Amino acid sequence: MTEIMQDNELIQKAAKAKTASTKLAKATTEQKNQALYAISEQLINEQAFILEENNKDLLAGKENGMSESLLDRLKLNEGRIKDIAGALIQLTKxxxxxxxxxxxxxxxxxLSIAQIRVPLGVVGMIYEARPNVTLDASSLCLKTGNAVLLRGSSTAINSNKAIVNVIQHALESTDLPTDAVQLLEDTRRETTSEMFKLNDYLDVLIPRGGAKLIQTVVENSTVPVLETGAGNGHVYIDETADPKMAVDIAINAKTQRPSVCNACENILVQRDWASNHIADLITALQEKEVQIHGDEAVQQAGTNITPxxxxxxxxxYLGLEVALKVVENTDEAIQHINQYGTKHSEAIISxxxxxxxxxxxxxxxxxxxHNASTRxxxxxxxxxxxxxxxxxxxxxxxxxxxxxxLTSSKYVVRGDGQVK
Amino acid sequence: MTEIMQDNELIQKAAKAKTASTKLAKATTEQKNQALYAISEQLINEQAFILEENNKDLLAGKENGMSESLLDRLKLNEGRIKDIAGALIQLTKxxxxxxxxxxxxxxxxxLSIAQIRVPLGVVGMIYEARPNVTLDASSLCLKTGNAVLLRGSSTAINSNKAIVNVIQHALESTDLPTDAVQLLEDTRRETTSEMFKLNDYLDVLIPRGGAKLIQTVVENSTVPVLETGAGNGHVYIDETADPKMAVDIAINAKTQRPSVCNACENILVQRDWASNHIADLITALQEKEVQIHGDEAVQQAGTNITPxxxxxxxxxYLGLEVALKVVENTDEAIQHINQYGTKHSEAIISxxxxxxxxxxxxxxxxxxxHNASTRxxxxxxxxxxxxxxxxxxxxxxxxxxxxxxLTSSKYVVRGDGQVK
Structure with a gap:
């Protein structure tokens, strides 16, 4: 019985989202911006409620031994809510x-043919324990006239319910349907698997989170997926590279924020440049406490290099580690990048x-x-x-x-009786 | 052992296609057009060989009881080869x-940012027993700088081998790599299933054929799919429609070529228009030998109507059958279309x-x-x-x-030392 009820939640909410999407597709820019203003205001008004619900998730997380970094991602506070409310206003612009x-x-x-930009329709968003994504995804979907069905983490369920409650509350005062933003409260895996196959209702699935989550969605969905991927990026320093610029960019790309996908994970250095400058690069990396995994040439040029x-x-790595390799020329660098890279961000200093x-x-x-950081x-x-x-x-x-x-297009064809 | 060899065929050809794609991405427009000219010429020169190989498939097809319409799709002759050779020349323009x-x-x-159009890379094409698709797909991929790995039907294997042989022969005289076009000779299902998961080598899969083939590819591929779909299209005639134009368009959309996806499968008629003109529409459809499946109002207005x-x-239907329904207004028509349609082609006569x-x-x-045929x-x-x-x-x-x-894009960013 519970199972049937929960199945119903998915289908019912997906069907409501589809109905809402038709209304959203017709919404004017002004109506959509008004909704964003209303949500921004309501967030501030109801922040005590949101923080109270968020605290339930934090307590449960602590009890279940959630790591400090995950707890930090889960946590909301007045500052963060203010930032999110501000981002909603920015979006109206x-x-x-x-x-x-x-x-x-x-x-x-x-025949007169026009190609017009239209919303995708219904977006299914699957993400991890970051309540800010609930707002981020909802607001981007609203701005582009899409309905959204949110499937967040069970560990953030109280926060997400509170936020969606506040969003729907705000939408009540606007011309947009409250079903424009809905949360799937049933976070069981079986239900998520059903969501992967809901082609009749969902136009696209967007996974937001780690590589494993994204891989699961990509491998199991028949609904088209907007894939965001891993970044195993390279900085290649060729024989003509300005030494200071090359070191500055490599250090920035590696260390400015190592946990993100546009950070550099590999540095390739042309042999002639390496002969003169690799020691400086190694020193600069080690000063920033970067652990270097180097090939033989690198090992000979420095100390404390892991093979x-x-x-x-x-x-x-997504941390303070880097692979450092000496290559003969640009050909070898490109071949290496195309073999090991993830088609994200690649730089040449030259x-x-x-x-x-x-x-x-x-x-x-x-x-x-060219001559800029992958960041x-x-x-x-x-x-x-x-x-x-x-x-x-x-x-x-x-x-x-x-x-x-978050948009698609539609061909609009006007005639006066044309037949083929 | 055979199994391993055949596995190797897929991986080896996919890897060669990937290598070829790098060269193709750099090919100039002139080089690509020269390849199309060369193939066009070689097709005519070697048509006796192609027709001989095609005949083997036709004989085998007849022996295995292949239907006349499938045999016709499989068949090549001098006229068809001439048409294809001509299409290749058109493509150069x-x-x-x-x-x-x-x-x-x-x-x-x-920072200076440019978004540049680039090839997709390697296209996997999966299709049925139509040898013309072998040439069609190859030439479109070459024109757009993509390598292609073709997986045709086993019932057309001799034709496909001959055509790809001729293409590669032609490519030898050009600047493009011969591996730009390759045929997977192993047509077993298991191997095709492996192709669905070959994300390391294939950038996109394109199924060409019936709904079942497309569905299989969409449901089983982790490689992104370019989906072409079924067309359950409607012509909606509202209360203001010009009677003659409405009938002409409905007849054209339904009967001009009923087997294709942009043919109309359903006609919706607003009740007031129906009162005055539905008899004419029914007569016109029946004159064209269209079997009408009608709702109650339609059944009352005509004879020989199936409920x-x-x-x-x-x-x-993809044939001379149509569903004909009377609706109250545009709202009801739209609701019906969004419920039963396949998001392909929809017309209003008004x-x-x-x-x-x-x-x-x-x-x-x-x-x-508006006021034109879906065709x-x-x-x-x-x-x-x-x-x-x-x-x-x-x-x-x-x-x-x-x-x-058949293209993607790439952001090309030029700087002079920018770091974040």
Whole structure:
């Protein structure tokens, strides 16, 4: 009986989301922005309630031995809620992509064809114990006229219920349907698996979280997935690279925030440059407490170098570790990157236009950099004003995804009786 | 041992395709067009060989009781080869999408960002016993700088081997790698299933064929799929529709070529229009030998009407049958279409701007039509000059897919030492 009820929750909410999506597709920019303002205000008004519910999750987490870093991700406080409320206001200032005419032309038979940007429809969002994603995902979906069905972590269930409650409360005062944002309270795996196959109701699934979560969604979903991926990125320093710039960029890409996907995990150094400057690079990395996994040439050039294994080249450390390797030339660097990289962000430091051109053409990645840190692969750094995630897939969207990634298009054809 | 060898065929060819894709990504428009010319010429030169091999498949097909229509799809002759050779020359005249700068901007920190169109990489094409698809897919992939791994039907294996042989022979005289086009000769299901999971080598899978084939690929692939779908399309005739235009369009959409996905399968008629004109519509359909599945109102208005069932509304007949239903208004028509349609092609025949606007906004489909036949949903009719298929999914590409659907993009970022 419980099972049936819970099955019903998924189907019922998915069906409601689909109905809501039709209304949302018609919503004006003003109506959508008003909803964002209303939610922002309601968040501040009801923050005591949200924090109280969040505290229940934190207590349960502590009891169940949740790690400090996970508890920190789960935690909300007045400052964080204020930041989120502010982000909602920022979102109102971004251009509404919906309704944009992407292309328009006439055919010899006088048919007029226009390609118009439309919402995707219903977005299924699957994520981990970060209550801020609940708001982030909801607001980005609302701005783009999509309904969203949220499936967060069971360890954040009280926080998520409170937040969605507040969002729906705010929506009641607006022209948008309250079913635009719904939370799936049943967080059992079986139910999530059903969600993977809900092609009749969901237009896209977006997993947000670690590699394992994303892999599970990609491997099991028949609903199309907007995939955000791991970043096993490289900085390649060629024979013409300015020594100071090369070291500065490598250090920044590796150490400025090592836990993120656009951080650098591998440094490749051309042999001639290495002969003159690798000692400086090793010193700079070790000053920042980076553990170096080096090939033989690197081991000879420095101390406290761990020998690099095949596995090291394929590892996204997400911490203060790096693989450092000497290569003969740009060809070898590119081959290494295309073999071990994850098609995310790859940089070349060079003064040779020829090497840069070759690198830009042959490296298969969402973003390629010349003389800049890989850390700029980010929707905000790119100037999109919002970010759904960073796509490492090649279909639909590649690289940092702004609001446009949450849209599709529709051909609108006008005639006066044309038949074929 | 055989098993291992055949496994090797898939992996080896996929790996070769990946290597070839790097070279193809750098090919100039001229080099790609020269390859298309060379293949076109070689096809004519070696047509005797191709027809001989095709004949083996035809004989085997007949022996195994293959239906006449399937044999016709399998059959090649001089005329068909000439058409295909001509299509290759047409393709050289289309604009090369690769290298196009989609967007370009500078950031406040002086980073210069450009979004450039690039090939997808390696395309896996899975299709049925139509040897023309072997050439069609190969040429579209070459034009867009993609390598292709073809998996055709075992019943067309001799034809496909001959065609790919001829293509590779032609490529030998060009600057493009011969591994740009390869055929998987092992057509066992297990091997195809392995192909579904070959994310390390394949960037996209494109199924071409019936609904069952497409469904199998969509449901089992972890490699992203470019989905082309079924078309359960509607023509809705509202109360303001010009009677002659409405009948003409309905007849054209239903009968001009009933076996294709942009043919109309359902006609919805507003009650007032029906009162005056449904008899004419029924007569016109029956003159074209269309079997009508009608609701009660339709049954009362005509003779020889089969009662329409719930199942009829969801059926893509692909033949001379149609579901005909009377609705109260545009709201009901839209609701019916969004419930039973497949998001492909939907038309409204109307003189009311208000109804048309509502229909265009609320109907969820790749292409929506006003006063024109749904039969125009086609890459050639849209003026794309080529067609990969018609997408009914919302990610990446929606509606008729031209060359651009076989491309992705890459962000190219130039700096002078920027760090974060």
């Amino acid at each position: 971004l251009e509404d992509p919906i309704g944009e005419v992407l292309d328009k032309w006439e055919r010899p038979n006088d 690099a294994t095949e596995e090291d080249y394929g590892t996204e 003064a040779s236009a020829e090497n840069v051109d070759q690198f830009f053409t042959e490296v298969d990645a969402a973003a390629v950099y 700029f692969t980010d929707g905000f750094e790119f100037g999109f004003g919002a970010e759904i995630g960073i796509s490492t897939q090649k279909l639909h969207a590649r690289g940092p995804m702004g609001l446009v990634a | 289309l604009e090369d999408p690769i290298g196009e700068v989609l967007d370009k901007w500078e950031r406040p920190n002086d 329409a069932t719930e199942e009829d509304y969801g059926t893509e 003189a009311s701007a208000e109804n048309v606007d509502q229909f265009f906004t609320e109907v969820d489909a790749a292409a929506v039509y 125009f949903t086609d890459g050639f009719e849209f003026g794309f000059g080529a067609e990969i298929g018609i997408s009914t999914q919302k990610l990446h590409a929606r509606g008729p897919m031209g060359l651009v659907a």
